[in-house]
Amino acid sequence: ASLLALSMGAANANTLDDISESGELRACFDAGYMPFEMKAKNGNYIGFDVDLGKLMAKQMGVKYVPVNTAWDGIIPALLTNKCHVIMAGMTITAQRNMRVNFADPYITVGQAILLNPKHEGKILSYKDLNSADYTVASKLGTSGEESVKKLLRNAKYNAFETETDAALEVVNGKADAMVYDMPFISIYAAQTKGKTAAILEPFTYEPLGWAVKQGDPDMLNFLNNFLKQTKGDGSYQRIYDKWFNS
Ligand code: ARG
Incomplete structure (x- = not known):
């Protein structure tokens, strides 16, 4: 200096x-x-x-x-x-x-959706998740959390400290979906084939x-x-x- x-x-x-x-x-x-x-x-x-x-x-x-x-x-x-x-x-x-x-x-990137497989073919976009029937997970303080609060106001939201904790909720069925950055969702869904499904078309611009x-x-x-x-x-x-x- x-x-x-x-x-x-x-x-x-x-x-x-x-x-x-x-x-x-x-x-x-x-x-x-x-x-x-x-x-x-x-x-x-x-x-x-x-x-x-x-x-x-x-x-x-x-x-x-x-x-x-x-x-x-x-x-x-x-x-x-x-x-x-x-x-x-x-x-x-x-x-x-x-x-x-x-x-x-x-x-x-943009936000994508990891789905519990029971919703595959039924939930087709983030709009379908915007219902009090669904629980959505994401990570505390992220743009994923922001999108849930803004675009999925009617859904129940659970925040997690780590990406893995949020994603595991979807695998074990405690959450219906996780909203997060597309690259993460894409890789996680590929690693957990059969236990998860994904909607990879990003619905935000980031x-x-x-x-x-x-x-x-x-x-x-x-x-x-x-x-x-x-x-x-x-x-x-x-x-x-x-x-x-x-
Ligand atoms: N892109 C998102 C955000 O800015 C998530 C980034 C999380 N990054 C990380 N290294 N864990 O909120």
Whole structure:
């Protein structure tokens, strides 16, 4: 940071300087959100965001450090410098954008539906779920939860701390459906064939973006140019194919 910034109480701390000085890129996420961030059996974190974060750290010449964080604490973790960037499949929403800056979207998803198989062929869209007869699960503090509250007002809603807990409710029949980001639902439904069904056509529009602190155009500029370069040179596509087309 410049002397001027320091004399101003480092109000506009430069994240890139901190990354260089510490020799590490600390990236926050909440593991369990397939295929973006998962904890492998050996304890390592893997996934789409993880591979992109590793590539970014490599280009910066620093070490990639994963910071697994509960979802409800992820923006506070960024704001208190636990991480330099949130790389966690975070939907760019106006509400969140009041607190953080987002780089350009790196992928666009939307909400999809995991169904208990007894409803297969009967519940055909989210609209059919909007009834007091149904219980819907999602994850606390996510855009999935927002969509249930907004678009499925009549259904009973149960919030869970983790993706897996919400999805298990559908498998064991305590919930009729789970509403969540399409890539997660698609993978989970494939892993639980016979025990679940899915409606994969997204019914919301959700660009996902990496989040940084407000007041740091340098970091934002780095992220956007990283995206431009990796999308142009094929490295983004290679990592995308590894996690979405296999
Ligand atoms: N896209 C959704 C949201 O922003 C869910 C993201 C969950 N991410 C995670 N790493 N668990 O609310």
